[in-house]
Amino acid sequence: MATDAIDTESAFTSILARCHALSLRQQIAGDDAHKAIGYFPVYFPEEIVHAAGLLPYALLGGGNRVEVRYADARIGSFVCSICRTTTELGLNHSLGEMAGFFAQPICDAAKHMAGIWGRNFPQQDPQILALPQNVSSPAAARYVYDEYQRLRTILAEKVGRAITDDEIRASLGVYNENRRLQRALYAIKRDDPSRLSTVEAYLLIRAGTRIRREEHNVMLREALDLLARRRVRPMDKPRVIFVGGFCEQPPLEMIETIEDVCFIVDDDLLIGQRWITEDIPEQGDPVWALAESYIQRSASSPVQYDVRKPKEETLMTMLREARAEAAIISAAKFCEPGLDDQLALSRRLDREHIPHLVLEFEEKMTSFEQMAMQVETFAETLLFE
Amino acid sequence: MTTADILVAGIDIGSTYTKAVLIDSARAVRATAIRRSGYKPATAASVVFDDLVANAGVPPACVTYIATTGYGRYMVPFRHTQITELTCHAVATSHHFPDVRTILDIGGQDIKAIRIDEQGRVRAFRLNDKCAAGTGAFLEKTARYLGLQTSDIGAYALRAEQPVEISSVCAVFAESEVINHLASGVAPEDIMEGAIVALGGRAVQLMKRVGLEPDYALAGGMTNNPAMVAALENKLGAPLLLPPDGLGQLNGAFGAALLGARRVTKLLAEGRAIVSPTSADETKPRRWSTYVAPVSAGAGVAATA
Amino acid sequence: MRYVAGVDVGSTQAKAVVLDEQACVVGEAILDVEMNMGSAAQQVFDLVVARAGLSSDEIAFTVATGYGRYRVTFGDLQVTEISCHARGATAEFPNTRTVLDIGGQDTKAIRIGESGEVVDFAMNDKCAAGTGRFLGAASFALELPLSELGPLALKATAPVKITTTCTVFAESEIIGHLAKGYRPEDVLAGMHYAIATRCASLVRRVGLAPEITFTGGVSRNAAMRPLLEQTLDRPLNVSAKGHFMGAIGAALYALDHARAGAPRATAQEVVS
Amino acid sequence: MATLATPAATLAPDARAAGQRLVNEWLRNVQTAPERGQPVAYVFVMGNAIEILRVFGFELVFPEINSLQTGVRKAAPDFLARAEDFGFSPDVCSYVKADVGLMLNDMQHPSGARIPRPDIAIASSLCNVYIKWAEIWERHFGASTFVLDIPGKRFASWRPIPGSPQYDADKRWVQGQLEDLIAQCERITGRKFDPDKLAEVEANVNEMIRLWVEILKLNQGRPAPYNSMLDGLTYIGVLNAWRGTPEGVAYMRLLRDEVAAKVARGEGRVKDERYRLIFSGTPCYVNMRRMVELFELHGGVFAASDYLTYAAGGLDSSGLFYDPARPLESLAEVTTLASQLGLSNHFFSHHTLAQQVKEYNADGIVYHGIKSCRTVATSMADNREYVTSRYGLPTLYIESDLIDPRYWSDAQIKNRVDAFFEVLEQRRLLKGEA
Ligand SMILES: Nc1ncnc2c1ncn2[C@@H]1O[C@H](COP(=O)(O)OP(=O)(O)O)[C@@H](O)[C@H]1O
Ligand SMILES: Nc1ncnc2c1ncn2[C@@H]1O[C@H](COP(=O)(O)OP(=O)(O)O)[C@@H](O)[C@H]1O
Ligand code: SF4
Ligand code: SF4
Ligand code: SF4
DSSP states (O other): OHHHHHHHHHHHHHHHHHHHHHHHOOSOOGGGGGGEEEEOSSOOOHHHHHHTTOEEEEOOOOTTTSOOSSGGGTSOTTSOHHHHHHHHHHHTTTTTTOSEEEEOTTSHHHHHHHHHHHHHOGGGOOEEOOOOSOTTSTTHHHHHHHHHHHHHHHHHHHHTSOOOHHHHHHHHHHHHHHHHHHHHHHHHHHHOTTTSOHHHHHHHHHHTTTSOHHHHHHHHHHHHHHHHHOOOOOOOOOEEEEEOOSSSOOOHHHHHHHHTTOEEEEEOTTGGGSOBOSOOOOSSOHHHHHHHHHHHSBOOOTTOOOTTSOHHHHHHHHHHHHTOSEEEEEEETTOHHHHHHHHHHHHHHHHHTOOEEEEEEOTTOOOOHHHHHHHHHHHHHHHHO | OOGGGOEEEEEEEOSSEEEEEEEOTTOOEEEEEEEEOTTOHHHHHHHHHHHHHHHHTOOGGGEEEEEEESTTGGGOTTOSEEOOHHHHHHHHHHHHOTTOOEEEEEOSSOEEEEEEOTTSOEEEEEEOOSOGGGSHHHHHHHHHHTTOOGGGHHHHHTTOSSOOOOOOSSHHHHHHHHHHHHHTTOOHHHHHHHHHHHHHHHHHHHHHHTOOOSSEEEESGGGGOHHHHHHHHHHHTSOEEOOTTTTTTTHHHHHHHHHHHHHHHHHHHTTOOOOOGGGGGGGOOOOGGGOOOOSSSSHHHHHHO | OOEEEEEEEOSSEEEEEEEOTTOOEEEEEEEEOOSOHHHHHHHHHHHHHHHTTOOGGGEEEEEEESTTGGGOTTOSEEOOHHHHHHHHHHHHSTTOOEEEEEOSSOEEEEEEOTTSOEEEEEEEOSOOTTSHHHHHHHHHHHTOOHHHHHHHHTTOSSOOOOOOOOHHHHHHHHHHHHHTTOOHHHHHHHHHHHHHHHHHHHHHHTOOOSSEEEESGGGGOTTHHHHHHHHTTSOEEEOTTGGGHHHHHHHHHHHHHHHTTOOOOOHHHHHO | OTTOOOOHHHHOSSHHHHHHHHHHHHHHHHHHHHHHTOOEEEEOSSSOOHHHHHHTTOEEEOHHHHHHHHHHTTOHHHHHHHHHHHTOOTTSOHHHHHHHHHHHTTTBOTTSOBOOOOSEEEEETTSHHHHHHHHHHHHHHOOEEEEEOOOOOSSTTOOOOTTSHHHHHHHHHHHHHHHHHHHHHHHHHOOOOOHHHHHHHHHHHHHHHHHHHHHHHHTTSSSOSSOTTTHHHHHHHHHHHTTTSHHHHHHHHHHHHHHHHHHHTTOOSSTTOOEEEEEESOOOGGGHHHHHHHHHTTTEEEEEEHHHHHTTTTTTSSSOOOOTTSHHHHHHHHHHHIIIIIGGGGGTTHHHHHHHHHHTTOSEEEEEEETTOHHHHTTHHHHHHHHHHHHOOOEEEEEEOSSOGGGOOHHHHHHHHHHHHHHHHHHHHHTTOO
16 A cells, blocks of 8 residues: 555656656757757647657756757847747757758747848758738638648648658647647546646656657556655645646746645646647538637737637636635736736736735746745735735 | 743844744733844853843743744744745734734845734735845945945935936945945945845835735844835835834744644643644655665665664 | 057056057056046056056057046047957957956956958847956955965865855855865855856857957956867967057057157036 | 829929928828828738728828837837836837837827827738737727738748749739628628728829839939938828828939939939948838948948838839739739738848848948847848858848837947948958058
8 A cells, every 4th residue: 555655656756757858958859850840939830740650849048957049139138038949049059960850930039030041050951830820710710720721731841741641630630639638637637636747747748848749648648646645734825826838838946846835726837738628620621620729729928819718818717717715916027018018917916905925036046035035925925814 | 830920932034134022921021132143052051041041130041942943943943833934914903903914024135025903913925035135235335335334324325415317227236336326426325225225125015016005014134224214104104103113123032932822722721731842843844855776786665664 | 759658447456558559568467447547547558658667748649448438538539348348358369359348347258350340240238247356256265366276176076066146146156165165166166166257158148259369357267268278179379468458459540640640638618 | 082182293382391391281181081080000010001091081090100100209119108107018129019019108109190090990900019019909998809811921932923823822812811801891881891092092192103113213323312210201101191192102203303313413322322221121110310321431332121111011122013903913913022022021021131231332231120120120130141141241230110219329329339340441452452
């Protein structure tokens, strides 16, 4: 019994250790290099790349482990960290051999990434994949469809063969399952937060950006199975949600600092890995199904304009469904869309008298004393309630 | 023992000064102590604690509970609990002034603006970044350049007739500015006052970020600096409340003591034992952020043991 | 004409040299900028002229440079430190393609073209982090003269990681490390390393092209050169006159003008 | 627009006076719009479908111009402070913050004008901040905003090829949205859409483009008759406010004649033009005169600037004209092409800049990195690195802000500008010129 618990724990830990190694790897594993299609957040249709037999490679910056030596000379001092470290990874040859690069017009800095890549790594044939900001327009679905078809053609040229509907349908299936498994992780985080910490969930999901989805599905199934048997000592911490991690990712230290004193029962971390919120229909024209999913079942974020999804309402729903008593409203430094929403959201929470903490982070930050003080104070105020 | 003679100590280990306050169950201050923090926070804390009990004339054993705060709050092994200075300032200030909504604490190495509610709960707060241009260090540097003691700054600057503007955003460049002013014959007190006004301006900016809501209070060492108080009131166009009985710089420590006392009352009421939480620290979950994969195969497993 | 002068009025120190017609240095002087830049400039000028055994009317042309160049009322022309350091550096090391000037308050990286012309430059002049002042703080904290910092740092065996970038807080961090029992040389080495990394990134900003010449007052620091060579992994030229490079460059410009027979500026021209 | 002025040229002695008059006229029209029952539209300079709004008689408010005017009128620090005290981060675009300051000032603009609330606001995707800005209006005014998503360039060497599936998709998308917009305008104004009126407006725009392109070309000669970063800015102000109107055409004609006359007289903006420069990026409106002065002191003139392209809606981008015979369709085409050939160049401008250097036989490029504006400035340094190393062009990179004086440091900028001219001088000497 006791030994069983230890085995479960150690088995789970070794999975996380692998995820940890995968998440922090800056260099693309040798054999994958030429197959990797790098893409900048958020709403990228990985399925099409997967169907082409290529490796969709989410560019998530270099975190606080990459030393920025060249990028500072190429990017304005007032630009977010993920653009900076991603450029650094390019310039220091960690991403030298990718077979493609796509940025999306989620913000003005991201559009420039296509320019930077084009000037420095033309052989990767960097592109902007259009992403309509006028999501609720009747013409939008058709337009996304056309743009996805363009992507399909570009990839077909890369692999030298057509990408069939059946291949894409198969990929939809793989990704539908992957998202189901991710939702299961989040359900545990929400219903039994002592069982699965946010850092653990984060590592499990982030690992998926570095391996094939089939492999990731196996890993997640195994992890979920172990989690069900995991021995937990229930803890008593305030339940909060965390928003602001939709593009640039906060350092692990930051998530841990928060989790020392709170349960993060829902968040928008790595939302680009799970932006499609329900299963995509696997019958009919798969590209249409994918395009239609962006319009009909995509997660809201500060970089998507959709009159049907007012940001404040989305937040209130998130709070309600997560049964959270408070919110941490963060934004990446110099992230205009994030900062604009941060204010709107915190003002709304002020009006609703919902306790919240406004945090600004930088992916490359390394000192967390001040942040710890802020988070502890926040937790202390919640304990006063 | 009866709750009558329960003594609670609050220790604020700040970047510049370490401060301690001893209160009894009537929340009355029994003794205080203060020293420069130096570079060994733990030592500073225990020395100040010894001063404290000595000043109070009680044996250390009579102190039931010890709450620490300030940037060195975790560095005190003999504490029972640690609380952040923001919470402590909030509690202490609203203990004195229930109507205060915005608190400013100008420390040696940072500035904090805190908005609190009627129950003395922290509602919002902002801290300045680690740039000396916006901290007490800026004044001390200028003072040192003018050959002044920190404690003389206030009285000295009050003599200023027309303070000069210090426009540099960098404390180092500001020094060259100071030099030039001296060269062009500006009176030192006018320069000192200029520095105070500059810092005061930055501080009020920070207060605005948390929503400038009266009443206002000042806490921390700057309460010893009448010129800064005047400059701030001038910028705010409103009075600035200062903790009474010389508790200004001790505000954080006092708040820690108050919260410690609350905790003790609660524990005793629930008939629970008073244990030091430091033992609980071991139960912290694994830090994946600092995880280094062991070289041997089966890595993670080994790591868990 | 007989002689020309170059005066470099920096934020920390005023430097001056006098050259003869063969561009040989016949006098050099350096003063701390105590109070007034203008007067410091005048003093260092008088001093250098005296050292050269001349009288000021024997100076055919004077070029002023440095942070306080517009305060030099007796100068005939002002030229920026960038051009002057480039000129001085290429005069001594003709193949120089990159100049790194670390001064008291700011750091400059200058890229130089085939024919010694300035192609590009970058400066950090908004924040005094990673400048000579950083070392100034160290010398204050350790109560050591500037000239002894470098040699001591070279004795380090286990450099301490300095986390503060702010020059003001540097001092307290040093003392803090010493209090924790770290050896002075290791703390110092940490400081030097912090500066070297900052300056290296500035150099990369203009594109790291050999040869690199290291100028400015900090080039006198014995430890900075090896550290920079290590971080940039390139050898560095350092002149014995490194601290005077700005002044020498200015004087060389003065020589051009004197040779071209340019008229000395009248007072109002200088002011405008 | 009932109360329109009689064509400017007939009354005004010179373009400056005419421009001044038209700007005041425009401001008056905007202010009196509510009492005259005229609908008001907020639009941005990049990708704004003004042509359609004209058809429905909207008065146009340019929030960007309001914001830059707070800078010009030295009111920016106050307005920015209001927004930051309200909670906006110092890192948010200062145009947005100045506009928030205006809202917090009960729409009372330092120009004296009281800016009316929008009946519709159009935000194109050419700057994503436009969209975030529009969201702020939605919250503040409850105004109906229309996000016009205009697909830009996909990569540097990418050219839209009419007839290609890609081009048709982009065009179809834009046209679909324009039809959507028209429906909304009909709802708001209660008027029916009139294609003939659109054709009329387009004809006017065509004429303005023709003249504008001519005016830009006239600065290719030596000496340059005007400074793009000073005179140029006043030109585009009028161009935007009166786009598609007879007054606009008249003004441009007057301006063209004047500039042409200057060229004929061999009259330059600076007495002794020594250096011709290309300015890349947005101006620093708080210190525009000072900045230009720093360059003109050395005989440097800004012969051209990509800003004039961006701020003029990309209309000068080679040979774009409406076909009034099929007004709506060609509106969709030109809107798409203007964004793809002109406006989305922010991200890929290295070739275009090098091209401009040739056309205007310039001596170098000055990049002005704007802390506020990631749209223009994010990769400027990389762009500059490319241009410097590939084309061996002298370039200068300076950083400040559009209207936030806190980011202007005169000594530091002067130091850089002086050094830059010393660089240009040295190159001259080496080339044996001068
Ligand atoms: N007697 C005094 N007169 C004037 N200023 C003082 C005095 N004592 C302290 N200060 C100012 O208060 C600042 C910090 O005091 P304190 O709040 O104790 O800082 P911390 O909590 O960071 O240690 C010092 O930097 C100094 O500028
Ligand atoms: N003898 C010395 N040994 C080592 N470093 C020195 C020495 N003298 C000056 N320095 C360094 O040089 C700096 C001043 O350099 P300088 O080029 O004169 O700066 P500036 O031109 O801004 O005045 C000082 O801050 C100091 O760090
Ligand atoms: S972090 Fe914000 S600003 Fe940076 S790329 Fe992502 S969305 Fe754009
Ligand atoms: S600007 Fe000056 S005071 Fe601020 S961090 Fe830099 S050196 Fe320190
Ligand atoms: S980011 Fe740039 S383009 Fe966009 S609104 Fe601000 S200033 Fe204008």
